[in-house]
Structures are given as C-alpha cells and as structure tokens.
Amino acid sequence: MAKIGEQTWDELYACHFVMDVEGWRITLYNDCDELDYCEQAVSPVGQRWDFSSGDRTDPIALLSTWEHRSLELRLKAL
Structure with a gap:
C-alpha cells in the first residue's frame, strides 16, 4: 500500500486520498480525518x-x- 501524490492523510483532512494497493488505484474520501467512503477503484488492467x-456496495x-x-x-502512517 502506497499513497499517490505528495500530501499525507493528515494534510488532506477533507478531500480525496489516492493510493495504490498491488496495482489497484483506489480513491478514498478523508472526511475531517476520518475514513468515510471509497470513491473509486481502478484495476491494474x-x-x-x-x-x-450512499451506495450499499461501498x-x-x-x-x-x-x-x-x-x-x-x-x-495515517503513509
């Protein structure tokens, strides 16, 4: 697991946080320093x-x- 971009989780505070997990590009939403939801996932292919x-499949x-x-x-450790 690695972050994509320069800013840390704490620096974003209320914004999208993009990370790479084994080739998957995953965008999570940081809502005032709390993990809120997954915005998007893109597979390696x-x-x-x-x-x-509000989607139940989140x-x-x-x-x-x-x-x-x-x-x-x-x-937060990334």
Whole structure:
C-alpha cells in the first residue's frame, strides 16, 4: 500500500486520498480525518468501479469496526 501524490492523510483532512494497493488505484474520501467512503477503484488492467457515498456496495461500509479503524491507522502512517 502506497499513497499517490505528495500530501499525507493528515494534510488532506477533507478531500480525496489516492493510493495504490498491488496495482489497484483506489480513491478514498478523508472526511475531517476520518475514513468515510471509497470513491473509486481502478484495476491494474483498467477496469473501473465508481461508488457513491450512499451506495450499499461501498467497500468501506462492509468493513468491521476493527477493520475500519485499522485501515485508518495505516492510511495515517503513509
């Protein structure tokens, strides 16, 4: 997992955060220093999935409380 771009999670505060996970380009929304939702995911071969914050298929909504918090901590460490 690596961030794409210069700014850290804390510097963005309320904005989209783009990262690379094993070739997948994933855009997450940082809402006032809290992981809110997944905006978009693009596979290594270019397939694209777009999610809306109210969509029940948002992968962030499927995380357990522990997984959500663990991911937030990892994002802050990037």
